[in-house]
Amino acid sequence: MSGRPTPRVILDEGTAPAPRLDFGWEVQVAPPVPPARGWSTMALIGLGAAVLVLGFSLLEAGNFVAAQFAQAAWLGWLTLAVATAGFGLVFVAIGRELRGYLALGTVDRARAAVARGDPAALRSALAAWQAGLPEGRAKPGDLGNMPINAACALVEAKTLAPIAQDAAALGRAAAVQAFAVTAVSPSPALDALVFGWRGIRLVRQVAALHGFRPGIAGTVSLLRRVAVDAATVAATDVAVDAAVRGLLSSRLAEHVAGEAAAGAVAARRMMLLARAADEACRVLPR
Amino acid sequence: MDPLSLLRGLLDTTEDAARALVGRERIRLAVTGLSRAGKTVFLTSLIANLIAAGRGARTLPALSDATGGRIRRVFVVPAGTETVPRFDPEAHLGALAADPPRWPERTEDFSTLSIAIDVERRTSLGGLLPERRLTLDLIDYPGEWLLDLPMLRQDYATWSGETLARFRRGVRAAAAAEFLAFLDALPADAPAEDALAKRGYTLYRDALRACRDAHGLRFLQPGRFLNPGPRGEAPLLWFFPLPEGARGGLADLCARRYAAYLDDQRSTFLDPYFSRFHRQVVLVDVLGALHAGEEAFRDTGDALAAVASIISGANWLERLLGAAPTRVAFAATKADHVPTRARDALAALVEHIAFGARGRAAQSGAAVSCHAVAAVRCTEDAVARLEGQAVAAVRGVLLQDGRGATIYPGEVPMKPPEPDFWDAGLFTMPEFRPPRLDPAGTSGMPHLGLDALLAWLIGDLL
Ligand SMILES: Nc1nc2c(ncn2[C@@H]2O[C@H](COP(=O)(O)OP(=O)(O)OP(=O)(O)O)[C@@H](O)[C@H]2O)c(=O)[nH]1
Ligand SMILES: [Mg+2]
Numbered sequence: 001m002s003g004r005p006t007p008r009v010i011l012d013e014g015t016a017p018a019p020r021l022d023f024g025w026e027v028q029v030a031p032p033v034p035p036a037r038g039w040s041t042m043a044l045i046g047l048g049a050a051v052l053v054l055g056f057s058l059l060e061a062g063n064f065v066a067a068q069f070a071q072a073a074w075l076g077w078l079t080l081a082v083a084t085a086g087f088g089l090v091f092v093a094i095g096r097e098l099r100g101y102l103a104l105g106t107v108d109r110a111r112a113a114v115a116r117g118d119p120a121a122l123r124s125a126l127a128a129w130q131a132g133l134p135e136g137r138a139k140p141g142d143l144g145n146m147p148i149n150a151a152c153a154l155v156e157a158k159t160l161a162p163i164a165q166d167a168a169a170l171g172r173a174a175a176v177q178a179f180a181v182t183a184v185s186p187s188p189a190l191d192a193l194v195f196g197w198r199g200i201r202l203v204r205q206v207a208a209l210h211g212f213r214p215g216i217a218g219t220v221s222l223l224r225r226v227a228v229d230a231a232t233v234a235a236t237d238v239a240v241d242a243a244v245r246g247l248l249s250s251r252l253a254e255h256v257a258g259e260a261a262a263g264a265v266a267a268r269r270m271m272l273l274a275r276a277a278d279e280a281c282r283v284l285p286r
Numbered sequence: 287m288d289p290l291s292l293l294r295g296l297l298d299t300t301e302d303a304a305r306a307l308v309g310r311e312r313i314r315l316a317v318t319g320l321s322r323a324g325k326t327v328f329l330t331s332l333i334a335n336l337i338a339a340g341r342g343a344r345t346l347p348a349l350s351d352a353t354g355g356r357i358r359r360v361f362v363v364p365a366g367t368e369t370v371p372r373f374d375p376e377a378h379l380g381a382l383a384a385d386p387p388r389w390p391e392r393t394e395d396f397s398t399l400s401i402a403i404d405v406e407r408r409t410s411l412g413g414l415l416p417e418r419r420l421t422l423d424l425i426d427y428p429g430e431w432l433l434d435l436p437m438l439r440q441d442y443a444t445w446s447g448e449t450l451a452r453f454r455r456g457v458r459a460a461a462a463a464e465f466l467a468f469l470d471a472l473p474a475d476a477p478a479e480d481a482l483a484k485r486g487y488t489l490y491r492d493a494l495r496a497c498r499d500a501h502g503l504r505f506l507q508p509g510r511f512l513n514p515g516p517r518g519e520a521p522l523l524w525f526f527p528l529p530e531g532a533r534g535g536l537a538d539l540c541a542r543r544y545a546a547y548l549d550d551q552r553s554t555f556l557d558p559y560f561s562r563f564h565r566q567v568v569l570v571d572v573l574g575a576l577h578a579g580e581e582a583f584r585d586t587g588d589a590l591a592a593v594a595s596i597i598s599g600a601n602w603l604e605r606l607l608g609a610a611p612t613r614v615a616f617a618a619t620k621a622d623h624v625p626t627r628a629r630d631a632l633a634a635l636v637e638h639i640a641f642g643a644r645g646r647a648a649q650s651g652a653a654v655s656c657h658a659v660a661a662v663r664c665t666e667d668a669v670a671r672l673e674g675q676a677v678a679a680v681r682g683v684l685l686q687d688g689r690g691a692t693i694y695p696g697e698v699p700m701k702p703p704e705p706d707f708w709d710a711g712l713f714t715m716p717e718f719r720p721p722r723l724d725p726a727g728t729s730g731m732p733h734l735g736l737d738a739l740l741a742w743l744i745g746d747l748l
Contacts, residue, residue, distance in 0.1 A: 005672035007577065007696035007713040010679075011689055018683045018690030020387075021666060021721040026729040031342035115341055117728035 058087065100218035103132060103211070104225075110283040119148040126155060129283045132211040138162060152284055164278050167206045171274025174202045178270050199273055206277035225280035226273070298562060312421045313747060314562065316611065319569030320504045320589055321429030321513070324619035324661060326390040328569055329399075329426050330378040331661035331733050332740070336360045336401060338730035345730035348737035352745035356406040358417055363400035373399035373426050376727070382662065383723035386688065395516040396427035396555060405748045420747055425559050430498075431509035434551045435560065436592040442541040446527035449507065453493070453527075456581050457501045462493035469529060478535030483524045483543075487511075490526035502578025505589035508547060522547050560596075565743050566611040566652075568594075572618040572636050573695065576703075577713040583702070587639045594640075614652045615743050616640045621734050622660035623715055624695050625667045625678035629734070631698040632658040638701050655742055660734040664718035670694045685717040 012018060039047075061083045069076030110125035123143060130139050140158045143151040181194045200219065203226055207214055214222050279286065302312070319325045335345040340360025344350060350357065365372060374397070381388040401424065404417040437445055450469075453462050468489050476482055491511045497503040498512060506512060510523060525540040525547070568590065575586040618636040621629050637656040668681035670692050679694040696710060723731050 004697065004710070005675065005677060005694060006710045008672070008694055009716055010670055010692045010694070012691060015689065017688030020683055020719055021664065023663065023666075023721055023732045025721070025732045026724065029338070029343040029345045029729050031344065117338075117341055117726065119726075 054090075061087070097216065097218070100212065100214040101221060104214065104218060104221060104281075106132065107210075107281060107283055111285055114152075114285060122148060123151070126151070126283065129211070133159070134208065134211050137209075137211075155284060160282055160284065163209045163282075164275075166209050167274045167278035168271070170202060170205050170209075171271040174198055174274065175268070175270040199270070202270065202273055203277040206274055207281050209278075210281040210283075212281060222277075222280065226276050310419050310421070311747065312423065313564045313744065314423045315744070316560065316563040316566040317424065317426070317569065318432060318566060318593065319429055319619070320432060320571075320586065321392070321498070322574070323429055323569040323571045325429060325569055326378065326393055326426055327382075328567075328619065328659075328661040329373060329424055330375050330382070330390070331731055331736060333362070333375040333399070333401060333424075334379055334727040335730035335733060335736060336403065336740075337362070338728060340403070341728070343729050345733075346737035346740060348741040349745060349748075350737075352741035353405060353748040354408075356408070357403060357748065358406055359402075359404040361402055363402050363421060368398065371395060371397040373397040373424065375399070379723070379727045379731070380725050382720045382731075383725035383727075387685070387720050389685070389717065389720075392513065393426055393428045394513060396425060396431075396559065398423065398425045400424065403748065420744075422744070427555070427559070428509065428513040428515065430506065430512040431515075431551070431555060432593050433505065433507045433589060434509045434548070435556060435596040437507055437548055438552060438556065438596065442544040443530070445507070445544070447530055449527040450529060452505070458493075458497055458503065461496040461501060462490075465489035465493045465526075472528075472532075472536075473534070474529075474531045475534035476532070476536040478539040480524070482536055483526075483539055486526040487524045502574065502582035503585045504575075504582070505585045505592065508551075510547070510551070522550060563611055566614045567739065567743060568614065568616045568640060569619045570616065570636050570640060571620060572632055572639055573620060573623050573698070574715065575639065576635070576698070577696070577715060579712050580705075580708040583639070590640050611652050613743055614654050615657060615739055616654065617657045617659045617735075617739055620660055620715075621658040622663045622665045622682075622718075623680065623693070624698055625680055627678060628695070628698040629658040631700045634700040635698060635702075657735055657739045657742075659736050659739050661736060662720050663732040663734050664720055665693075668692050682718040685719050688719065691716070 065076060065079045065083055068079040106125055106129045110122060110129060113119075113122035113125055126140075126143060133139055138158050140151070140154045143154070146154070178195055178198055181191070181198075200223070203222060204214065204219060207218075207222055212218070212222070317325050317329060319328075337360045338345045339350060340357060362375075378390050381390065401422045403420045403422065405420065406417055440448070452458060453466065459466065465486070468486060472482070472486075494506045494511055497506055508523075514523070522543055525543040528537050528540055570586065570590065572586075575583045616636050618632040621632055624632055633656045636658070640656075665680035665682035668679045669676050670679035671677075672694060677694055679692050681690065681692045683689070684691050693716065695715065696713065699707065721732055
């Protein structure tokens, strides 16, 4: 066929090099941002109530101090000192609570940076995390001058692995105690109580290994994370280990040995809890 | 099938079954393609985009949808004690993203890499159960070596006969004129003289090179003559095809070296990597073959069919043992060389060019499908005015001087073209600069159709 154009290359006018094409690929494939959840109604009510109580009591105290000054100067000064000391302690407690809660945010930031593959953010999150580690814990040191995957490997080997071992040791200790208590306790209800209390303590102990000293709010948030991780950890542990290594012992034991085995299962759960807590507090995902 | 490989097959099958049981499948994905088909670039893009998808980026939407968004994590399996070099996607990606960019060199040796994909289970309780892990074993190698596969089923005499018959026809005859003249001058009972063997080898190798580089031919054997690999040239290679009548010492020497060559290729390359795999993708540079003329186009089809007769033509026992691939995807690579609306034609054409190969694969019980993909998209659609007509074209930046250009790739026929199609003459597609890329590869790289290909190829495993 003669009428058909043949393949050819048509160069652009001029000799200036053209910029490389840009399809805006990064934007196109960026993961969808989950909608910000904002504050829940309950949280707003709680916060409002706290502001009201604290604000009005502050005002009330102010009025009271002013009234005392009107009576006598020395009485006024004394009332002011008492009020300042009282409110000071309350604010210190709130500050500590807040710090404990926010410290957990370092973990979120570091993990988000890993997920995005953002080395700069990860470095800064790791630096903040290092600063918060407890005394005496081996730290990876300055990570600024090494490639980020090497830095992560170092963090893992130098700090996270030993912490995981310590967490496992804490878990074993808690397991022994739980086992002992369930063995001698008179009622299952008491069992559950002791168990719950020991569990929360264990989670807080493991968090402390990672440099977190959560207050009440922090502990609640921590427990929520642990609950999420515990499901995976427990399942991984039971299903995969059992299938792969042919270790069906815990399931079997539960049926065969009855009562004593219940204690063994409880003890085993403590160890799992320690692992789940460790998982929830690690700066780097496993 | 000898007893030893039967035993090995049985063991492998048992291992596969055990792994599937505990949610730890290992899938060998064979990426086959003749030289310059785009294997190395395909693997680089596949790995980068999978890893980015594991981080939540929507680089492979069709695969994400096929798996219901259950992919949780993708990572390169850490190295063990392998003796084989490791495929280095970061280096390839870095070179593509660099300024000025570089495409990978011709691959000179084989290299391997494994990618692990963690997926949530399909069941409703999937979130509670541990994730399944699928390990994809990948391998990169020089495309020329693939054509050693058909030689495994031939003895020296048969191979010589077929090869020489091919060399006495068409453009090969002109490219190999000197070698053919040397053969004709050789007495039938030539002695086992190394000088002769080496001379013949050199002439034959040069003829092969001319066929590959000047004429775009692909059915060129043996592979190591064109691409000697990391060990370079060895006396093992000093042979060449001799005509039927040859009986002397030289013929014996050539036959012995032929056998030794095959043994060596079999033990170092073919047996470990091509004896057993689960999924296969066959990459074909259809457009390149089309532009290189009728003979090159046919030759590419013949070469693919010859390779497929070995790879996919599994017998019932191999199929039973799961040694044959269950899905084979044929893909026309560099689909960004044609405008969007010509891509379907490209996929249809790959179906025809790979007809022999496709028949084999389907016969062996594998599901087959055809695609058009660009591992790295380097162009955008454009319109060109040629001889008064507006035609769909592509626009890209040329690799050499960085100038922008609009390329009209010609018409892409849906089936092997009529004879008068070839009157248009030959055309060489210029190389393009890849688009702007992130050297760290956090968002993968722009591609065309890679996700649909993967969704079909491995979507059911995830
Ligand atoms: N535009 C475009 N060009 C591509 C693409 N993939 C490959 N190419 C071109 O094709 C050339 C060969 O690609 P490779 O991946 O190196 O081919 P190969 O199959 O590994 O070749 P051997 O190693 O020699 O067997 C590259 O240098 C690119 O110029 C693509 O997706 N788009
Ligand atoms: Mg290559």
